[in-house]
Amino acid sequence: MNRSTYTHDSAQAYGSLVLRVALGVMWIAHALLKWFVFTLPGTAQFFESVGLPGILAYPVFVAELLGGVALVLGVYARQAALALVPIMLVAAWVHLPNGWTHTSEGGGWEYPVFLVMASLAQWLIGDGALALRRSRRFVPGHA
Template identity: 55%
Template structure:
């Protein structure tokens, strides 16, 4: 059963929580690790250092879009590749458990599930610009 009275608020809560998580991770890369340090870390993984700047910008833009509700379904799906890349390069080789050295991939995978759930659930209450979705004919 789907409760149409509370579901928009559930999506709002999920949307804001996911946005705040991305905001925190962008903040960490910018103000703690610094952009140059983040670029060096990306280079140590064999990735182009410029990808670090793209990642930080993508996280910031995605976080703001989720929090404000600007095309949140699309923003949620657009953020999945960032996390998939984190699993492929850092967290996947560390194993499943997030408490492993270098953090495993369990938390990141759960985060991806949250993003996909939001994309399926909908924009939620108080979205500034809902994602244009055409209704499915039945």
């Protein structure tokens, strides 16, 4: 690739695309874990066991699934990434007593915190290449 076709902007756009798709796939996988492995009623029971309303399992599942799809497709990806952050902040809080690694009994906080950080990074750097619906670009210090 010669210098005239490879720019910093294109590298950033494709780097953001890679992050966006990987992050979207992870959010989709996280949602489908609730559907296929734990089941939604089982997830609701888990939510209740940690002091959360069980009914929240259903909108959390929908948010993770649709947010993940939005990220993969690049449909308002920045907003989708930011909207998913509170879900994983609560998950990190729930798993905090289990220790750091997610392989700990009951799951640790490393995976939820990683998804929070990756989602925040996606929000900050933008939609990237091949996005179907672009978000407004975040520019620090500008309205």
